Amino acid sequence: MSDNLVIGGATFSGVTGIKATDTNDNVIIFDSGEKAPSADDYAQGLVPSGLIEINSSSVVAGAFHSCKNITGVVIGVPCTLYENAFKSCSGMTFFVSQSKTTWNAACITSCSKLQTVDIDINTLNKSLGFSQNANMTALVLRKTSSITSVTQTNLFNGSKWTGKPIHVYVPSALKSTYEAATNWSTWVADGTIIFEDLEGSAFESEDWWKS
Amino acid sequence: MIVTEIYELNGRQFIRTYSDANRYVVRDGIEYGEANDPAEFGRTYTEGNLMTDEEIESNAREILDIIFGGDE
Numbered sequence: 001m002s003d004n005l006v007i008g009g010a011t012f013s014g015v016t017g018i019k020a021t022d023t024n025d026n027v028i029i030f031d032s033g034e035k036a037p038s039a040d041d042y043a044q045g046l047v048p049s050g051l052i053e054i055n056s057s058s059v060v061a062g063a064f065h066s067c068k069n070i071t072g073v074v075i076g077v078p079c080t081l082y083e084n085a086f087k088s089c090s091g092m093t094f095f096v097s098q099s100k101t102t103w104n105a106a107c108i109t110s111c112s113k114l115q116t117v118d119i120d121i122n123t124l125n126k127s128l129g130f131s132q133n134a135n136m137t138a139l140v141l142r143k144t145s146s147i148t149s150v151t152q153t154n155l156f157n158g159s160k161w162t163g164k165p166i167h168v169y170v171p172s173a174l175k176s177t178y179e180a181a182t183n184w185s186t187w188v189a190d191g192t193i194i195f196e197d198l199e200g201s202a203f204e205s206e207d208w209w210k211s
Numbered sequence: 212m213i214v215t216e217i218y219e220l221n222g223r224q225f226i227r228t229y230s231d232a233n234r235y236v237v238r239d240g241i242e243y244g245e246a247n248d249p250a251e252f253g254r255t256y257t258e259g260n261l262m263t264d265e266e267i268e269s270n271a272r273e274i275l276d277i278i279f280g281g282d283e
Contacts, residue, residue: 123241125242149241151235151241151243152244152245153244153247180249182238182243182248182254185225185247185249186220186225189220189221189223189225190221
């Protein structure tokens, strides 16, 4: 596969469980141009659906914008998520990134059925990272060497979170540190989040999503 | 400059720290757009780099979404 290969819009669309093997950077998967797929795209079966497994170093801005038939995403390599990469994926119930993640603003947003996000990330440092995911109930943070810092106060939503409390699963050794941490501590105080021990939880195994 | 505000949240005191010049506030090498800490920890910050245009725009967009409702 050559450098800077652009795989054009909908190349892998309609294929359940697609795997995109990355051999270098700048491989663009399903470049939707930040536009939602059209009715014709759906009618022709050109839109990704089902479980999406990504082995690419980046998911470009808007790559899977409004791909409503995606049910879950698993990223198996260090990956950069760009703005609106997974915006309005209204059928997606879980998102898993199993290696180091780099984060951009609103990369997973407005996914109305999203329940669980499982990521390994040093810093959640962009605005509106989980904005408008109103049914999100579980966030899994697997980083063990230190806590995942959050540097923006609008991580979960622009306005006060109105959904159910989000259970944040963290290594038990870091739980008290998280509860006193910058910005995390306010979400504990106002009931937006509840920290839970990752060990012994339904999410302890990295492969929980397979069941 | 760095601005700090004390406020109470469900019976606990917190300190909000931010820059009034669209800069990050920094502690232990981490840049925060805004930092909120339990008051008892006495955490202090220095003023850091200018926020990116992207961050300023995102924050502005957030305000518009609150007012007009974000798209789904």
